[in-house]
Amino acid sequence: MWLPGHVAVGLLLSLVLMLIGLRRGERLVTLLACMAFFSVLPDYLHLEGLRTFSHSFLGAGLMLAAGIVLLT
Numbered sequence: 001m002w003l004p005g006h007v008a009v010g011l012l013l014s015l016v017l018m019l020i021g022l023r024r025g026e027r028l029v030t031l032l033a034c035m036a037f038f039s040v041l042p043d044y045l046h047l048e049g050l051r052t053f054s055h056s057f058l059g060a061g062l063m064l065a066a067g068i069v070l071l072t
Contacts, residue, residue, distance in 0.1 A: 009057075010039025013064045038064055 011018075018031045041063050053059040 006039045006043070007036075009060060010035050010037075010041075013060055014038045017068070038067065041067060 014035045018035060021031045021034075022028070041060070
């Protein structure tokens, strides 16, 4: 997947969190940095068998949930 696709999926997956953060008064730059992190997160699992899983909406969603749990 190319960079625009990664950014679009990262925005799609973290859109709800970004809206919640904006309502709480978080800075937009911080939220965009989180979106950028989550947009390249599937590329960290580029191993042979895990690539298909990490590049699916289910896999990216699960990695997003795990990342949020680990970061908070």
